[in-house]
Amino acid sequence: xxxxxxxxxxxxxxxxxxxxxxxxxxxxxxxxxxxxxxxxxxxxxxxxxxxxxxxxxxxxxxxxxxxxxxxxxxxxxxxxxxxxxxxxxxxxxxxxxxxxxxxxxxxxxxxxxxxxxxxxxxxxxxxxxxxxxxxxxxxxxxxxxxxxxxxxxxxxxxxxxxxxxxxxxxxxxxxxxxxxxxxxxxxxxxxxxxxxxxxxxxxxxxxxxxxxxxxxxxxxxxxxxxxxxxxxxxxxxxxxxxxxxxxxxxxxxxxxxxxxxxxxxxxxxxxxxxxxxxxxxxxxxxxxxxxxxxxxxxxxxxxxxxxxxxxxx
Numbered sequence: 203x204x205x206x207x208x209x210x211x212x213x214x215x216x217x218x219x220x221x222x223x224x225x226x227x228x229x230x231x232x233x234x235x236x237x238x239x240x241x242x243x244x245x246x247x248x249x250x251x252x253x254x255x256x257x258x259x260x261x262x263x264x265x266x267x268x269x270x271x272x273x274x275x276x277x278x279x280x281x282x283x284x285x286x287x288x289x290x291x292x293x294x295x296x297x298x299x300x301x302x303x304x305x306x307x308x309x310x311x312x313x314x315x316x317x318x319x320x321x322x323x324x325x326x327x328x329x330x331x332x333x334x335x336x337x338x339x340x341x342x343x344x345x346x347x348x349x350x351x352x353x354x355x356x357x358x359x360x361x362x363x364x365x366x367x368x369x370x371x372x373x374x375x376x377x378x379x380x381x382x383x384x385x386x387x388x389x390x391x392x393x394x395x396x397x398x399x400x401x402x403x404x405x406x407x408x409x410x411x412x413x414x415x416x417x418x419x420x421x422x423x424x425x426x427x428x429x430x431x432x433x434x435x436x437x438x439x440x441x442x443x444x445x446x447x448x449x450x451x452x453x454x455x456x457x458x459x460x461x462x463x464x465x466x467x468x469x470x471x472x473x474x475x476x477x478x479x480x481x482x483x484x485x486x487x488x489x490x491x492x493x494x495x496x497x498x499x500x501x502x503x504x505x506x507x508x509x510x511x512x513x514x515x
Contacts, residue, residue, distance in 0.1 A: 264482035285483035298462030306441030309380035313437040317388030339386035376451040384437030395429030431502035
């Protein structure tokens with residue numbers, strides 16, 4: 203009688219809950235979920251070989267005399283550092299290196315500053331046009347660089363004619379050009395990272411008497427330093443690796459390292475004895491600053507790239 207008098211809702215509530223399944227201890231991003239451990243090790247080994255072999259071959263050629271490289275007689279017994287000494291007189295490597303550091307460094311610094319000032323209100327306030335602005339930054343990144351050369355050159359020529367100053371051929375137009383690519387990238391990286399920073403920190407800084415700019419400088423900037431470093435490195439690489447825009451907006455007085463290497467390679471290919479060894483030595487020298495930059499900021503790069511990757515719009 204007691205069982206028959208129970209209502210269906212009581213019977214449902216009396217059913218014990220199912221035990222929850224325990225999540226696997228393996229991380230979501232683990233390669234073991236995609237392939238067996240032995241296969242992942244093989245793939246990793248192949249990737250390492252694919253990176254090490256070209257770099258090692260470039261280092262070997264840079265230490266080999268030019269005549270040996272031309273005739274294919276490459277031997278470990280004939281290695282020397284003569285190519286690294288001769289490139290400084292054969293090509294304007296030093297001047298190109300200085301110009302590139304100035305141009306790429308200035309463009310990256312300005313891009314990070316503008317991106318930080320844009321990311322802060324985009325993540326702390328809600329206003330009309332916020333999402334269209336973010337989508338516009340993505341659209342700018344999809345535009346091929348070759349289609350922007352003529353409009354940029356026309357605009358900069360008009361500015362030069364209007365102001366009556368020598369504008370094209372200086373540092374300013376090429377820095378502004380690189381910022382057109384660096385600012386959207388920096389803004390997106392900083393927006394993704396700053397979404398993970400609690401707003402309570404801003405409010406605590408405001409209560410303590412800081413202004414919005416003071417909170418950004420004293421609180422947000424130290425926390426967002428990994429993302430700032432990532433944005434700076436990526437924006438710096440835009441100017442460091444560029445050849446297209448630098449060939450249009452620079453001249454012999456401020457040519458970048460990429461242009462110097464390009465002209466050195468063209469002169470080398472038409473010489474009586476191609477200077478392939480010196481060309482490889484120049485390529486090694488041009489890659490050293492970027493490698494050093496990655497090694498110095500490796501800790502920030504890993505943290506800055508991983509943080510903010512799971513946040514939404």
